[in-house]
Amino acid sequence: MNIHHLELFYYVARHGGIVPAVRNMPYGIQQPAVSGQIARLEESLGTKLFNRRPFALLPPGMELYEFIRPFFDEIDQVGEAIRGGSAHQLRVAAPAIVLHDYLPEILRRVRKHFPAFRLTLHEAARAEAERLLQVAEIDLAVTVIEHKKASGVRSRALLELPLILLVKATQRLTRADELWGRDKIEETLISFRRSDPVCLDFQLGLQRLGVEWFPGIEVTSARLIERYVAQGYGIGLTVATPGFKAPKGIRALKLPNFPKVMIGAAWTGKLSAIAQQFLTELEREAISLRKSRVVAI
Template identity: 45%
Template sequence: MTPNLHHLELFYHVARHGGITAAARSMPYGIQQPAISGQISILESELGVRLFQRRPFKLTPAGHDLYDFLSPFFVSLPDVANRIAGRASRRLRLAAPATIIRRHLPDVLAAMRKEKPDLELSLVDTDQRGAFDLLEREEVDLAVCELESRPPSGIKTEILISMPLVLLLPSGYKIARSGIHGMAVDFPLIRPSTDTALARLFAKALAKARLEWSPRIEVNSLELVHAYVAGGFGAGLSVKAPGIVFPKGTQVWEIPDCPELVIAAAWRGKIGPLAEQVLDGLRKRAKAS
C-alpha cells in the first residue's frame, strides 16, 4: 500500500511547524484546519499507527521515522524545482521540415541568442504527422509544418503563410493554351516523393484537370528538383516560397486550380515564452515576404 502523497505532504508541514493550526497558517496554499486533520487521520488509519499526539503536540516514534524520511525530499524540492525551471527557461525544442530549419529558423534563432546566449536548442526534422505526434507526446515546444488537415484535439495552430505551387520549365519553352496538358506531353515530370505535401497537393490539381502525369524522377529536396530541371531532365514541381531562388535558364508557371501549400505553427497547451519568441520572429518573416 502506497500512502497518498498529498497526505504525506500535509503531515510533513504539521510535523515541521509543530501542529495543525501552525501548519494551516504556513502552508504554501490555502487549506483549512479541519481538512488537514481529516486527511492526516486517513493517513494514520492507512498506516495503522498514530503519528503525533494532538495536545500538546508531540511526534510519536512512528511520526519521527516518517518525518525523518520525508524531510530531505520536501526541503530540497524548491531548489530542484528552481533548477528545473531555470533550465526550462533556456531550453527550446522545435520541430520543422529540413527546409524551414535550414532557411528560416537560423535568423530567428540568431536574434534570440543575442538576448539569451545560454539558449539550449533541439531541432527535429519532420513533417505534419511527425510534428503532431511529437506535440502530443510533449517532446517539442513548437512545431512549424505543412497544414493539410485539422490537428488533433488539444493542439493549436496558426497559419503563417500560404504559397502557390509552380512548375519549373526551361526558359525558352512557350506555354500553350493547353497549359498543364501540353507540359505533360512535352516533359517528363520531376517532383518530390509521393509522401510529401507538395506531391499530394499536385495530385489534387491533376485530378481536377483529369490528367495523369506520373513522375519520371523523384527526389528528396526542392534543390534537386531545380537542379534537374536546369540540367534539362524535364519539368519540375516546386513552390513559390520566400528565400527560394530559381536557377538561371528556367521559368516559373503557377499551377491553376491547385491547393496552396499552407505552413503553420503548432503547439500544445500554453505556449512558453521562448516558443512565443520564435513564433513572433516567424510571423515577421512571413509578413515581410
C-alpha cells in the same frame, strides 16, 4: 488505479470534457481511446466520475480531481527543474530552406528576449516534423498546415504560398498550360510524397483541369526536387517560398488557379515562454513578407 488513467481523467476534468481534453493533451491520442480508458477507471473505482452531456463532474469525480490536480499541475515544472530548465531550450523542425534562409534572423530577434538558451534544429519535411512533435522531441515545427491535423496538434497559419513547376532551362516549355493540352504528359513528375499536402493540392488542381499526372519520383526535400530537375530527370513540383529565385539552369512555371498551400507553425501542449516568443517572431516575419509581397513569383 492506473496512473495513465488518472492522467487522462485530469485532462478531461481540467478542460471540461473528453473532446477538449484530446485537443489539449501534450501528446496524440484518439477520442475513443480516452473514452475507453476513462470507462476502465470508473469500473475500477466502482462509480461514475462525471456526466458526459453536458459535462459535469459528479461528487466522486470532484474528489478525485482535487486529489490528483496538484501532482499533474506541477509535473511539467518538476521535469524542467530535473532537466536543468527546459524553459531555456528551443527545439525546432523546419525544411532546409527555412532553416537556412529565414531562421537565423528570427532567432536573432528571439535572443533579444532570451539571451542564453540551448538551440536544437531539425531539418524535416511535414511527415517527419509531425512525428517529432508526437514524440515530444521538438517544441515547434514550421511546416505545411493541413485542414485535418493529427490529434493533439495545434497550429497557427503564417503564409499562403503558390505552387510552381520547375523545368530544366533547356526545355522549350515556358508555360504550364502547354502540358495540359497533351494527350499524355511524358515527363516524369518529381515531387514530395503523394500523401504530402503539396502533392495533394496539385492533384486537386489537375482534377479540375481533367488532367492525370502522378509522381514518378518522390523525394523528401525541395533541394532534392531542384537537384533532380537540374539533372534532367523530369519536371519538379514545389512551393514558391518568399523571394524565390529559380536555381541556375532551372526555369519556374507559374500554376495560376491551382490551390495554394498554407505554411504555418505546429506544436502540441503548452508552449514554453521561449517557444511562444519564437512563434511571435514567426508571425511578425510572416506579416512583413505579406506586406512586401515577395511571396509570389
